[in-house]
Amino acid sequence: MRIQEYEAKEIFKESGIAVPPGKVAKNDTEARDVSKELGLPVVIKAQVLVGGRGKAGGIKIVKSLEEVEQATCEILSKDIKGYQASKVLVEKKLDIKHEFYCGITIDRTKGCPIIMLSSEGGINIEEIAEKSPDKIFSLKCDPLSPIYAFQIIDFVKKLGLHGKILLKVSQIVENLYKVFIKYDGIIAEINPLVITNDDDVLCADAVFQIDDSAMFRHPLLEKKKYDEMTPRTIRFNKKGATYVQLKGNIGLICSGAGLAMATMDTIKTIPALSPANFLETGGGITAELMEDCMEIILEENDLEAIFINLYGGINPIHEGAKGVAKVIRDKKLKIPVVAKALGNKQEETWKIFEEAGVYVYKSSDTQGAVRYLAEIIGGKE
Amino acid sequence: MSILVDKSTRVLVQGITGKIGRTQTDYMLKEGTKIVAGVTPGKGGTEISGIPVFDTAKEATLHFQIDLSVLFVPAGVAKDSVIEAIDAGIKIVVLITEHTPVHDEMFIKAYAEKKGALLIGPTTPGIIVPGQCKIGILPANMFCPGDVGIISRSGTLAYEVAANLCSNGIGQSTVVGMGADMVAGTNLVEILKLFNEDDKTKAVVLIGEVGGSQEEEAASFVKKEMKKPVVAYIAGASAPPGKRMGHAGAIIEGGKGSAKSKIDSLLSAGVRVAKMLDEIPLIIKEIK
Missing domain, CATH: 3.30.470.20 (ATP-grasp fold, B domain)
Incomplete structure (x- = not known):
């Protein structure tokens, strides 16, 4: 964190x-009050979690109270390397x-x-x-x-x-x-x-x-x-899953960060496909966690398919499959779901997936599974 | 032969009575692993799948000779449990637990080194010698016996690579998961050294991923000392760079850590680097 x-x-x-003496401020009035208290000149600094904010105009040295207000408004309304500050730190200039x-x-x-x-x-x-x-x-x-x-x-x-x-x-x-x-x-x-x-x-x-x-x-x-955080992100976090939103057309759920990265690398080799997210479940899969995974990636509107790549080592993938199946049924999901799931209890897992209409790829090679995914999407068009 | 473990390795399971501990103990027994005892504080005197449970690792070692301990304990007590195993005189400790605090990882790594024990993990899937024994959570149906060693920073990728090799008729001598955390008890180089000396291993697959500099160090070891062909795969070439903050990470890694840096140093050490996962079996067939 x-x-x-x-x-x-x-x-x-x-x-x-x-x-340095200073205080955080949420708007221009607060920044002005802090500056009066500190004495001018002051430095106004955007509070954003990204490096290089100074070069992006997120830090300003000001000499008058008018300038304090102006600089604060400017910083708070600015895009700083993709981030928006909701607070500034006002500090006495050293x-x-x-x-x-x-x-x-x-x-x-x-x-x-x-x-x-x-x-x-x-x-x-x-x-x-x-x-x-x-x-x-x-x-x-x-x-x-x-x-x-x-x-x-x-x-x-x-x-x-x-x-x-x-x-x-x-x-x-x-x-x-x-x-x-x-x-x-x-x-x-x-x-x-x-x-x-x-x-x-x-x-x-x-x-x-x-x-x-x-x-x-x-x-x-x-x-x-x-x-x-939202309640779902908290649940996610507590179970050790990681989700990063990207821009693409394929929703992705993988068990393990290495497998997730390799799957993304593979998906990108096919020009029509690109991952809409990075999602790795960690080793704590349950039906509920997989429901959360499905729901979080379905918040993305432009998905053309969901690709699931799981291994059952520590993870009970048959339990996970139940969560996926539930979301498909509850939401009457229209887009195809392609799953590759191997390891302990794989047959049981495949059965649950197939009954929910998931396309199941039963060999171990992720490339083959991704090609299968591409065929399915292509066939639907 | 194999590295680290074989069918005669006598195993202790710490955290044997938990849900994961119980399930995984049964899977390990099914693969022939010689589990002699288990530990859960407060559950001493009970049994799990016919295995006697003790309150402490020390007690277990008074009743049995133990070569290795595998841990399925909560992250909050991982440090404590590893020290317990090492102080009981156990020489190989395999920590399966995920989400161990990194400061605890640094401590137990240093502790194991000081006491001459080998710590694998945390967040490792464990070790498997197909057909002989399995330590940890690797799903046995993804592996088959043979003469290729696998060493991987990612658990599930190790399963995938092994399964792909099996479908191409190539089996494995030993498969070792390093653990994917920020700090690993044992690094890639140390396992490469063992494979280098193992007469049943003819080639090694190294599966790395972005972050850290273990692959770069492995590359320089291969260049200097490795007698066997090595094939590598690095996951994360297309991974989005994390939002960076602070300079300390970049300064210490000095340009290392990216997929490109790892691939370049491996290539310059004569390692064949597979761009995609399914190239690995093909390259193995060529070089073996």
């Missing part, structure tokens, strides 16, 4: 990481002397947290990492032990800092690591980490992503996450 910048900053602040980068994420291959620092923070950090990787310092941490202050100071010294600034930056890195561990972080990032003309060290922009699988340890955040 990714949280907005202002929410991340609330968590960081509680954990002893200094952030007098920046230097910008660092500090990020913590997971080294997937080694399987440990990794802290990364660079003395060249800001929006071009990825380019710097690519062109001059020697300017990025990284520290792999032992998942079995806590990290000690001296280890962090030793690491932060690589930035060439000393004295008070060394200690201030080290403290922030240490606190960020603590937040990362405490909240089951996937990414915790401060970019830029700013040193002001007064030698204050602050987190000017924050990114925080929390592990969805660990939400049960963070009930308040979990509640917040579910507040923003």
Whole structure:
């Protein structure tokens, strides 16, 4: 789960990481009030969960209250890389002397947290990492032990800092690591980490992503996450299924992300077909979950067919088939449903599908099943 | 021969009394897996399909020699249960459980390494040696005995590739699911090493997917040390890129992680890369 910048900053602040004075605002009036309280100039920042919002016009520095209102209205009505902000963060503008980068994420291959620092923070950090990787310092941490202050100071010294600034930056890195561990972080990032003309060290922009699988340890955040979802998405989420809407004519239900991706790759080899969604059930198939799957993909209007690709390993696919059959009957579904379902209880599954009018493909090759799907759609035209 | 397990492997099932544990225990027994005991705290003294159940893994090891433990436990106790198995002296731990928190995954991976145990998973379908034994949830009717090893980051794709090979008359020596999570207890390279030394495996199919850099590392291992032909398939060439936020992921992967990066590094290591799933049996026939 990714949280907005202002929410991340609330968590960081509680954990002893200094952030610029500021407040979130929902409209121009609120933004004006906040700006008055903070004193001008201020920065107005769109709260959207997408990178590169500054370059897309989602961040504005303003010097008067009129400009505050104008910039807020503009940002809130703007499309920012496909996203719409419903809030802006209004912050006091900092007098920046230097910008660092500090990020913590997971080294997937080694399987440990990794802290990364660079003395060249800001929006071009990825380019710097690519062109001059020697300017990025990284520290792999032992998942079995806590990290000690001296280890962090030793690491932060690589930035060439000393004295008070060394200690201030080290403290922030240490606190960020603590937040990362405490909240089951996937990414915790401060970019830029700013040193002001007064030698204050602050987190000017924050990114925080929390592990969805660990939400049960963070009930308040979990509640917040579910507040923003429909009941069906919540059911989906709790069962471990994943749905992403795309633009296409074939509704897709697959068991397993790898199989779902391979099925999408296969469907795309036939010019007339394109996946309308990515949907992977995970290992928790029940009749009810498959009903939800069918209903969620049927919300799409321009479907020409539904393609189901399942394996019965951990999943009781015969139960899943009942859910599909129910939706076909209840909705008197007109578009064809093509299913490939193999593994434990496959014969029972095929029978349930066939009785509901599903076209069943009984071999294991997804390509063959997709060609069968194409023939069926072609034949109907 | 096979890698990791065979028909003599003595198996413990943790979480044996749950719905999935019970069902899968029966499927495993049917394939000849030598399950000697089960564990569910609070259910000690009972039996599941004739298998004695203990309260702890330690107790089970006092009564039986155990080579491997397979876990069907809730995600919230996965870390605890893996440590329990390792502390009981069990050397191979197969964690089937989905949705284990990634911080727990990092911990148990490091713990297993420190204690000299091999952790497969989480979110792995398990291991099958067709005709001999099956550890985990793989549906046995998709597999057949033979001399091709399969190693896969995706469970259901491993089933599909094996079934496609079987319809082409090609059987498997051992099939290992790595688990599809952000952090895997054991990486592709470690399993490739085992296949490299296994005299019954003549060729290996490697099934990867977008994300992480395991395939890139596997490619460099193949280039340097692999004595057997490897065929690869990478799922997700057409996957929509996730909405990116933050730079940390991109910096650490340094351009790795995409299907293209994986395919390019595998090709440059001399691996034949199948563009579509049904090319795999054809390539195997050519190179074996």
